[in-house]
Amino acid sequence: MPHFWEGVLVTLQALVLGSLISFSVGLVWALAFRAPTRFVRWPVGVVTEFIRNTPLLVQLFFMYFVLPEFGVQFSALTTGIIAIGVHYSTYTAQVYRAGIEAVPAGQWEAARALSLPYGRTWTVVILPQAIRRVIPALGNYVIAMLKDTPLLASIGVLELLQKSRLEAAQTFQYTEALTVVGIAFIVIAYPSSLLLRALERRLVR
Numbered sequence: 001m002p003h004f005w006e007g008v009l010v011t012l013q014a015l016v017l018g019s020l021i022s023f024s025v026g027l028v029w030a031l032a033f034r035a036p037t038r039f040v041r042w043p044v045g046v047v048t049e050f051i052r053n054t055p056l057l058v059q060l061f062f063m064y065f066v067l068p069e070f071g072v073q074f075s076a077l078t079t080g081i082i083a084i085g086v087h088y089s090t091y092t093a094q095v096y097r098a099g100i101e102a103v104p105a106g107q108w109e110a111a112r113a114l115s116l117p118y119g120r121t122w123t124v125v126i127l128p129q130a131i132r133r134v135i136p137a138l139g140n141y142v143i144a145m146l147k148d149t150p151l152l153a154s155i156g157v158l159e160l161l162q163k164s165r166l167e168a169a170q171t172f173q174y175t176e177a178l179t180v181v182g183i184a185f186i187v188i189a190y191p192s193s194l195l196l197r198a199l200e201r202r203l204v205r
Contacts, residue, residue, distance in 0.1 A: 008184060011149050011159045014081050015188070019142050021085025026092030031122075033097055052090040057151055059083050064155040080152035088141050095137045099130035139196035143189050 032044040051059070064079045074082065103126055111121040153162040164181045 007159055007162065007164060008188075010077065010157065011146070012188065014077065014084060014149050014152060014157070014159065015142070015146050017081045018084035018088070018145050021082065022088035022092050022141065022145065023138065025086060025089035027096055029089060029093035030096035030100065033093070034100070048090040048093060051087060056083065056087045056148055057154060059087055060151060060155050076156045077152070079155060080149075080157050084145055084148060084152075088145055091141055092138060095134045095141070096130065098137075099132075099134035100126060102133055103129045135196060135199055139193060142192055142196070146185065146189055146192070 029044060029048055032040055035041050035044075060080065060083045063074075063083050064076065067073065107125055107129065108121070111125045116125065149159050150161040152159050161181055164178065
């Protein structure tokens with residue numbers, strides 16, 4: 001089963017790093033949406049809408065096959081991680097926006113009354129409350145990213161599904177191999193959801 005465990009590690013790597021990219025870049029998008037000038041908001045809106053409304057598979061192909069023609073080239077796994085992270089950042093951006101807008105207006109007024117600097121208002125008052133509210137929604141996108149990791153096989157990444165298929169091709173035991181893959185995805189997804197629920201309970205205290 002060495003191929004199987006190698007596939008598990010690649011899938012976990014893509015999931016963890018892709019999630020970190022999507023959460024951090026998504027927050028940048030969300031803050032850009034609230035920029036005081038439309039010359040920032042409008043381009044960000046166009047870019048995020050374009051990314052969100054084109055298939056992840058097309059974006060993978062573009063980054064892996066087209067960008068090298070312009071001198072931008074990464075390994076297949078790095079390309080997959082970046083593509084997944086950036087693609088889902090456009091969704092997490094909307095989640096952050098909803099969380100920010102849900103913060104009561106009184107919190108902004110209290111920060112102004114205390115003469116808190118603009119940056120400190122965001123980091124100390126607004127963002128902690130907003131992020132606390134959106135943990136469940138962000139967790140849903142972690143699971144969605146996990147389910148999209150098999151798409152990385154299209155650019156040559158030997159993740160969990162592809163590794164299992166290669167192993168099954170040697171033994172012709174496709175039923176067993178694919179069943180194990182399904183179970184493995186559940187084993188990865190379920191503890192992730194439990195961890196996120198625990199984090200949510202801790203943050204709402």
